[in-house]
Amino acid sequence: MPADIAFLAGRGLTQRMLALAAQLARRRGTTASQELMALPGFSRALYWRLLAEHLGLRFIAEGEPVTLLAEALPPAAETIARSRRMLVESGAARVLVLAPEGPAQVEELQRLLARLPEIKHRFAIADPATIQACLLARNDAGLAYCAAHRLARAKPQLSALVCRSLKGRLAIAAAPIALSVLILVSPLPFGRIVAILLSAFFFLGMLLKSAIAFLEIADRPAPPLSDADLPSYTILVPLYREAGILPDLVAHLDRIDYPSSKLQCLLLIEADDEETLAAANLHARHPRYQIVPVPPQEPRTKPKALVYGLPFATGRLVVVYDAEDRPEPNQLRKAAAAFASDPALGCVQARLTIDNTENVISKLFALEYAANFDVFLPALAEWRMPLPLGGTSNHFPLSVLKRTGAWDPFNVTEDADLGIRLARYKYRSITILSRTFEEAPVSPSQWMGQRRRWVKGWMQSLLVAMWPGRGSAPALTPKDRLAVLAILGMGVAGLLAYAPACLVGLVAALALGGVPEPDGLLAWGLLAANFLNVTVLVLSSSVMAFRGLRSIGRMDLVPMIALLPFYWLAMSFASWQAFVQLLRRPFVWEKTAHGLSMARGLKPDAPCRTGRGFAVSWLGISRFSALWGKGTRSESGRPRPPSCVTSDSGASSRPAPAAL
Structure with missing residues (x-):
């Protein structure tokens, strides 16, 4: 039995359950503790408390007063999400607080304490979320400023x-x-x-x-990957004033077919948006969800929130969804297969489709999206031209985002700008035949505000693309410059x-x-x-x-x-x-309201799946759920995408001008 779960035997989990977790870990290339923590109702805090008891160490609970020492701060913002240790002062002693990851680190700590039992008082155990919260309490303002200004300071052009x-x-x-x-x-x-x-x-x-x-253009899907070969994935969902639509969003994210132990969902919510934060705490209870409050920092834009949330991402691949999105369940698997088949890819764009057409505005909007995402962008990808991406359902390797500077907080069409910047760094972008269903504007004022922001962002992106290259940022090739002029300039x-x-x-x-x-x-x-x-x-x-x-x-x-x-x-x-x-007002973000359509009806559905083959891990949960938290959530009566599903918000996703 792996060391990271062996100590749980006789503490509420049966030997059969522990063996199943170990088996799933071997099949998926994860750790047994990751598989257990991906279960709804599994108390992570109790896991770390029991590990501390097993090792004979003190447990640092969430909210417990400790003094974080200066040398414990991470050297860079990108390390916060992966920080599993911190140095604190408790009383007159310095204590190293740890959250060992996987059986190897647990075994190493066990051997150290067995060899030197007199140093046990210098160690403690805590939930990784507690460590992250302590680090953020000291550094959240700096992280917010860094998110807003890093690209403009490092590569102003x-x-x-x-x-x-x-x-x-x-x-x-x-x-x-x-x-x-x-x-x-x-x-x-x-x-x-x-x-x-x-x-x-x-x-x-x-x-x-x-x-x-x-x-x-013929669709050439990449061969699917086994669960063991699937990379870890992070979903970024920026939210602002979306309390009403959040239950529908969570229901459709729950329906994604991906191993829960490899899936992280970050809900990036403005810290002063109390209603959306309350709704997220109420509905997003599955262990895959993590709520990240975004501190107030100008500019108050979606890309600023995305850049702030990026250091919290633990997945090798990253995808952006908006509040009203309803992605097809297999979209992440298709995108992961595409990246595995071509390591030179910088982005995979799914096809965005409107599913509400109750009036002339929404019908014309649906027509516009169909022309752009099913005809125009696939052709640009086939010809290896820069892709003015849609604001949602675009998938990236995390390493590519870090290398290229990620999103520009001062660009109100951050997606189109990032698509062009990927071409600067010689990354290719493609589209895949997987859909995300979105809500179209239904009122003239809603449509005009959204369109003003889009066109303003296209002008910003065109100016940046044509700006004379200097410094460390590579310039567009003459061929790509002509393509950008033909797409954005002509549009x-x-x-x-x-x-x-x-x-x-x-x-x-x-x-x-x-x-x-x-x-x-x-x-x-x-x-x-x-x-x-x-x-x-x-x-x-x-x-x-x-x-x-x-x-x-x-x-x-x-x-x-x-x-x-x-x-x-x-x-x-x-x-x-x-x-x-x-x-x-070049950086003002005109927010598009969601949830106004009356045509996006919700229908009951069968229990959703959170990962292929993962349903077997529900066996026996009811026997010990009372010991581990609030138990599993009822999956009945969940809404589903419209019947046409086969196999910025949409407000921020947009068609390229030349496709209009």
């Missing part, structure tokens, strides 16, 4: 903080203003030449879009030009009684170029939307394609608001 500099503001203002002026002077002779050059720029972007619209410029062009055409038609006949070869060329661009835009967008709807099985939304020109007009107005906001 990679941070959207450049938008606040005079040079950055001039760069922001120059392009849209110049674009508007050119549209206004285009009827004049000296403006027509520049207008044709702009038409040529848009035409190159339209060529990319039309090629994507008709590109068929933002097209959105900003769309409304002014429509208004100029409308005013000309009303003032002149119709569109005047062009005179001269240059005017005819400009007219032909613009007509070709509009034709390619409408055709390619319609084909992408049709293919995306076919892929998600929503052909009933095909008639909504006819409303795309009006949808683009609304996006253009939101884009100009975003431009003004970028100049005045």
Whole structure:
């Protein structure tokens, strides 16, 4: 019997249960204590108390007053999650508080104490959560500041903080203003030449879009991994004012098919959001959940919360989910298999699908997502172009996030920015055929606020991508720069030009009684170029939307394609608001409210699984659950994703501009 569980025999756990934990540990490549601690109702605090009794050491309980010595602080923020020791002062003596991990460390401590029993008073045992809480109590403000400013201090050219500099503001203002002026002077002779050059720029972007619209890509799933080969996984869920939707979120995270002993779920909740913290403590009781209060620190953005939570991650792979997400149960397994088949991968993006379509806004939003995540992004991945990632369901190796600087707290589309930065560091991003179901906005104000934030973030990401490279951060290759210009540049410029062009055409038609006949070869060329661009835009967008709807099985939304020109007009107005906001308040995060849709019905489901083959570990739990805590939670009556599931919040996930 492994040393990390052998001492539990006769203390409430049967020999059969301990043997089963040891067997699961051998099968999954974990430790027997990890398997026991992954059980609902298993009291971790009692485990460490019994280990202390077995070793004849003092037990440090949560909240027990101890003085943490300065030399016990971790050398860097990244070590807090893995810290399993601290040096404290208790009375007049210094005590080393430990939480030995696995049988090897338990056996080593046993041998040391057997050889030198006189030093037992210099050691104590504590729950790793207690050690982490003590370290954080001394260092939480520093960790919060580090989360907000580390990237901007270490590699300023990679941070959207450049938008606040005079040079950055001039760069922001120059392009849209110049674009508007050119549209206004285009009827004049000296403006027509520049207008044709702009038409040529848009035409190159339209060529990319039309090629994507008709590109068929075969899905090539990686071979699945056995439980023993699966890496440890951390789920990051940033939450703010999400108390109402949290029960649904927990129910769908519980449904994820992954070994519980290898799964960690960090709920990153603002420390002053008392309602969401209370809801998390009430509903997220499974041992896989860890609630991480995020200290108040500007900027108050989702990426700041993600960066703050990253040092707590213990998994080799990391995935981000939003509050309203309903991922397919096998998504983590598919992503882990993809990383195992290609070690050069920096990110795996799952497909985001809207599951509420109760009005015109949500239907057009669903159409937009289908075109982007089922057609546009898979094509970019096939051609090895930078991927403007969605804000959720993107999976990363933890080592890649640390090397590339993770998310930028000052960028309000941190996902698109990180996708481009991965290309800087020569990492490839791909998509996988696994879905996460999300909630679309259902009101105009909800949609406009979200769209303003998205377009503002695209402008930030474009400015950072085109900023002159210097220092230790690698620059984009010329090919990747062209790709970013075609994806973000053409998308933002097209959105900003769309409304002014429509208004100029409308005013000309009303003032002149119709569109005047062009005179001269240059005017005819400009007219032909613009007509070709509009034709390619409408055709390619319609084909992408049709293919995306076919892929998600929503052909009933095909008639909504006819409303795309009006949808683009609304996006253009939101884009100009975003431009003004970028100049005045570049880092303000417009939070999108969740849980407003009435179409995301909840249905009862069978008991959920927390890992393949893990159900056998429930055997015999009822016999000792009373000794180990509150017992197992009832799994009946849980909601499930909509029936279409086969096999930023969504508010922060967004389609790339060129896919619109």
